[in-house]
Amino acid sequence: MSGAKPKLTTSAMIASLAAEGHRTSGAPFGHALVALAQTRLDIVGMTADLAKYTDLHVFAAAYPDRFYQMGMAEQLLMGAAAGMAREGLVPFVTTYAVFAARRAYDFVCLAIAEEKLDVKICCALPGLTSGYGPSHQATEDIAIFRGMPNLVIVDPCDAFDIAQAVPAIAAYKGPVYMRLLRGQVPLLLDEYDYRFELGRAKLLRDGADVLVISSGLMTMRALEAAKRLEADRVGVAVLHTPTIKPLDEATILEHAAKPGRIVVVAENHSVNGGLGEAVAALLLRNRIAPPFHQIGLPDAFLAAGALPTLHDRYGISTTAVAERIKSWL
Amino acid sequence: MADPSTVSRRSNVSLAQRAWRIRRNALRMAAVQGQGYIGQALGVADVLAVSYFHALRYRPEEPLWEGRDRFLLSVGHYAIALYAALIEAGIIPESELETYGTDDSRLPMSGMASYTPGMEISGGSLGQGLAIAVGVCLGLRRKNVNAFVVNLLSDGELDEGATWEAAMSAAHWRLDRLIALVDVNNQQADGPSSRVLGFEPLVAKWESFGWHAQRVDGNSIPALVAAFDAARALTEPRPRVILCDTRMACGVDFLERREKTHFLRVEPDEWDAALAALGEMPA
Numbered sequence: 188m189s190g191a192k193p194k195l196t197t198s199a200m201i202a203s204l205a206a207e208g209h210r211t212s213g214a215p216f217g218h219a220l221v222a223l224a225q226t227r228l229d230i231v232g233m234t235a236d237l238a239k240y241t242d243l244h245v246f247a248a249a250y251p252d253r254f255y256q257m258g259m260a261e262q263l264l265m266g267a268a269a270g271m272a273r274e275g276l277v278p279f280v281t282t283y284a285v286f287a288a289r290r291a292y293d294f295v296c297l298a299i300a301e302e303k304l305d306v307k308i309c310c311a312l313p314g315l316t317s318g319y320g321p322s323h324q325a326t327e328d329i330a331i332f333r334g335m336p337n338l339v340i341v342d343p344c345d346a347f348d349i350a351q352a353v354p355a356i357a358a359y360k361g362p363v364y365m366r367l368l369r370g371q372v373p374l375l376l377d378e379y380d381y382r383f384e385l386g387r388a389k390l391l392r393d394g395a396d397v398l399v400i401s402s403g404l405m406t407m408r409a410l411e412a413a414k415r416l417e418a419d420r421v422g423v424a425v426l427h428t429p430t431i432k433p434l435d436e437a438t439i440l441e442h443a444a445k446p447g448r449i450v451v452v453a454e455n456h457s458v459n460g461g462l463g464e465a466v467a468a469l470l471l472r473n474r475i476a477p478p479f480h481q482i483g484l485p486d487a488f489l490a491a492g493a494l495p496t497l498h499d500r501y502g503i504s505t506t507a508v509a510e511r512i513k514s515w516l
Numbered sequence: 517m518a519d520p521s522t523v524s525r526r527s528n529v530s531l532a533q534r535a536w537r538i539r540r541n542a543l544r545m546a547a548v549q550g551q552g553y554i555g556q557a558l559g560v561a562d563v564l565a566v567s568y569f570h571a572l573r574y575r576p577e578e579p580l581w582e583g584r585d586r587f588l589l590s591v592g593h594y595a596i597a598l599y600a601a602l603i604e605a606g607i608i609p610e611s612e613l614e615t616y617g618t619d620d621s622r623l624p625m626s627g628m629a630s631y632t633p634g635m636e637i638s639g640g641s642l643g644q645g646l647a648i649a650v651g652v653c654l655g656l657r658r659k660n661v662n663a664f665v666v667n668l669l670s671d672g673e674l675d676e677g678a679t680w681e682a683a684m685s686a687a688h689w690r691l692d693r694l695i696a697l698v699d700v701n702n703q704q705a706d707g708p709s710s711r712v713l714g715f716e717p718l719v720a721k722w723e724s725f726g727w728h729a730q731r732v733d734g735n736s737i738p739a740l741v742a743a744f745d746a747a748r749a750l751t752e753p754r755p756r757v758i759l760c761d762t763r764m765a766c767g768v769d770f771l772e773r774r775e776k777t778h779f780l781r782v783e784p785d786e787w788d789a790a791l792a793a794l795g796e797m798p799a
Contacts, residue, residue, distance in 0.1 A: 231658070255654060258688070260681035263647045267685070270651020273636070274659060278651075294678070297641045298648055302629055 195493035197318040204316065204373055204404055204494070206505075211371040212346035216309060217245025219353035220279055224250055227357060231271060233257055234281045235264040241281035241311045242369040261286045265294035265308075272304035277357065284310035284325030284366060288332060295362075300337040303361050313342065313366035313403065314455030315484055315501060320491035326484045330460025332364050333432055340431040341365040342403035342455075342462075343383070346372040348429060351383035359385055366403055373407055381427070388435040390442065394422030397512055398448045398477075400439060402428045402462050405453040405482070405503060412509040421516065424448070431462055436469055443470055449478040449515055455503060458483040480515050482508055531737045532798045534604060535565035539767045539794055541600035545616035545623070547787035552617070552625070554790075555764040555771065555780035557597035559735070560668070560699050563760050564601040566740040567666060567697070571748065576606035579633040585663050586652055588636050590645015591670040591699070595627035598635065598668075607634040643676025645669050646696060650682050653691040664748065668697045672704040674715045680725070683755075687726025690753035695744075696727075699734065701762045705778045722757045734760025768793045 205211045224230045224246065236259040238244040247254035255271075257264045261282055268278040280287075287295065287310045299306045310328070317323040332340055341356060341363060343349045349368065356363040379391045391406070392413060399409040406427045413423035426442050428435065443450050443466075450470070452463040463481040470476065484501050498504035502511060538561040546552035568574075572585040589598050599616065602608045608623070615621035622632050626640040637648050649667040656663055673679050686694050704712045715721070722729040728750055732739040740760070747756040765771035765780060768790045774780065782790065 257685060258681075260678075260685065262644075262678040263650065263681035263685055266644050266647025266678065266682065267651030267654065269637075270648040270653070271655045273648070273652055274655025274661075276655050276658060293641055294644060294647070297638060298644050301638055 195496050197491060197493055204368065205371060210374045212374045213371055214242040214245050214369065215346035215349040215372050216353060216367055216369060217242035219350040220246045221249045223354050223357055224253065227277070229275065229277045230357065231255060231276050231278050232281070233264060233268055233271070233278050235259055235261045235286065237282050237311070240283075240369065241309065241367060243279070243281045246279070261291040262294045265291045266298050268306045269294070269298035269304050272299070272306050277305050277307070279307045279309055281309050281311070281367070283312045283323060284328040285312065285323060287364070288325055288328040292331060295338070296335055300335050300362050303337050305360055305362070307356050307363045307365065309365045309367045311367045311369045315489060315497055315503065316368070316404070316455070316494070318492050318494050318497060321488040324489055326457045326489060327460065328366070329431055329456050329462070333460060333465070337362060338432065339363045339385070341385070341429055342431055343368070343429050344403060344406040344427060345376050346374040347376040348383050352429065355383055355385045368404065375407060375410065383429060386430045386433055386435060388426050388428040388430070388438040391425045391427050392423070394424040396421050396448060396516065397423040397451060398426060398442055398445070399423060399451045399453055400426045400428055400443070400462070400466055401453040402431060403455045405455050408503060408505050408508050409453050411505040412512060415505070415509045416512065419513065421513065423512065428462060431465065434465055434469065439466060439469060440473055440475060443477060444475050449480065451480045451482060451512060451515070453482040453503075453508060456483055457486055459486050478515070480511075482511060530798070531565050531569055531741070534569045535562045535737065536794065536797050537604050538564055538597070538600045540791065541603050541613060542596050543787065543791050543794065545596055545599065545613055546782070548614050549617040550784060551782070552596045553593045553779065554596070554782060555703070555777070556594055556699070556701065557600060558765045558767050558771070559701050559762040560594060560597050561600070561767065562735050562737055562740060563668070563697060563699065563762065564597060566737060566744055568601050568605045570741055571744040572666065573663070574605070579607055582661060583663055586636050586665045588639070588645050588649050588652065588665065588667045589627050590637065590639040590648070590667055591642060591673060592626035592638070592640030594668065594670070595623070595625065595635070598627060599623050599632070602632070602634040605634070608632065642670070642673045643678045645673070646679050646682035646686070649694060649696070650685050650689070650691065653686070653694050654689060656693065662693070664693050664695060666695045666697060668699065671698055671700045671702065671709050671715060672712075674698070675713045683722070683725045683727065686755040691755045692750070692753045694755040695747050696755065696757040698757060698759045699762055700759055701764050703764055703776055703778055708776070718759050722759070726754060728752060728754045728756045729759065730757070731759040731761065734762035735766045
């Protein structure tokens with residue numbers, strides 16, 4: 188008899204989210220920004236000592252004179268980005284989600300958002316995508332930023348989504364916070380009839396029993412769980428909602444109002460203050476009351492460890508998603 | 517053709533007269549509200565007079581002229597002083613003076629860029645201005661606009677860590693068009709700065725951060741003129757700071773003698789006395 192499974196080890200800072208057999212694409216944010224900057228001469232890149240870990244190094248290599256290394260100083264980063272935007276440039280600013288949301292909040296709020304300045308804040312390690320513990324796990328970034336007026340919030344799913352979101356948020360004039368997956372990023376949405384549109388939720392697959400409303404990497408998990416549940420003759424619809432704010436209320440209401448389904452909101456974020464509560468309030472305001480469940484991270488400081496272990500433990504792995512959905516039917 | 521940006525400097529009105537008028541404008545605004553940061557406004561009036569009527573290039577009729585020197589007020593509650601200067605500079609009409617701090621006015625109590633012509637940033641959250649100034653300098657450099665960027669901050673803002681992040685950054689980027697003005701009146705919300713959080717030695721601190729530093733009597737117009745001239749003429753690729761030691765309520769002697777507080781109390785019947793104490797406009 189074999190003993191207990193060997194314990195997994197915490198991977199390096201940026202763990203890949205791709206499971207075995209997944210297709211991936213390298214540094215989709217960096218490459219998309221380089222392509223866009225060929226024609227958008229007003230775009231500059233700025234970072235706080237995290238170019239390599241946010242894929243902005245690709246931009247820095249392509250346009251060294253348009254890249255600004257601001258040092259490990261996130262408040263300065265946001266303030267200087269505001270100054271750049273005041274002069275008509277469009278800064279793409281990168282750091283980790285924890286630092287933008289927690290440390291630099293006041294600068295994002297008053298120097299950037301209050302004046303609706305054209306700054307795109309693109310942050311790696313959203314939600315639970317690092318095994319380093321609470322210092323690096325931005326489990327409440329959306330809750331923090333949803334309270335900020337003027338700020339558009341985007342949570343793309345995969346490399347395909349990110350590549351299309353970059354030109355879309357650049358075309359929008361105003362401040363945007365985008366959650367970033369970096370490194371070898373899973374690639375799957377190209378298999379669906381899907382195109383990223385800012386402010387729009389898109390139905391990726393239909394199903395008669397369950398409607399999953401999801402954003403970010405949880406859309407990937409929802410699609411995989413849906414495939415597994417097919418074998419159990421459970422029909423799962425997946426409505427991908429990459430723009431968290433402003434929410435595509437009409438599309439969400441249209442799908443949630445269809446009778447006979449439970450509604451599950453899945454997000455790589457605390458169950459407090461994110462997409463789940465936003466959808467719940469939307470449904471209640473409109474007197475739509477299906478059986479409603481949330482898949483998200485608990486209201487707790489999470490453990491350090493290997494991401495697969497943590498995703499299982501906190502209920503956002505594909506297996507956990509499929510099991511929880513079944514338990515609610 | 518005359519460069520309109522220098523018209524104001526060629527007028528016959530002296531800098532001392534400009535400072536007097538700025539003080540009078542500020543007192544009139546505060547009288548409307550019955551309150552205001554008048555101690556700071558009177559203290560910094562000479563710095564603003566020399567800024568707007570000696571050092572800065574701008575076009576009063578075109579506040580967003582691309583070639584203008586940018587004046588960034590990070591200490592938002594000094595707005596009353598800056599409005600007084602902007603009125604004197606012809607950027608805000610004098611008729612708006614009496615709307616200060618009232619509903620729907622373009623002159624709110626704390627300065628905000630979206631409200632007021634000539635107000636470059638929203639500065640109420642203290643400690644943000646110098647970081648924004650760094651970005652403005654980098655942006656101007658990208659655009660090959662050779663304007664100066666002046667950031668007026670208070671000594672209290674030296675408590676904020678972000679000010680020093682920006683100070684390091686300005687030296688790193690060799691921002692030779694950046695001039696920081698620090699109003700050193702040694703007065704913060706909870707008392708004398710030296711008791712709230714000691715900031716001396718100021719000149720040594722800024723120099724060690726890579727800045728060209730000067731410390732002057734901020735209520736001496738000749739000293740301020742010389743400091744601005746030196747800061748503008750310097751050829752070293754370094755940011756410049758002028759540390760201005762000012763006296764709260766300078767110019768109105770009975771207020772200046774009053775116990776120093778961040779928010780100077782003035783009784784309703786004292787505004788006329790304060791205007792009177794300002795005396796006649798200097799010759």
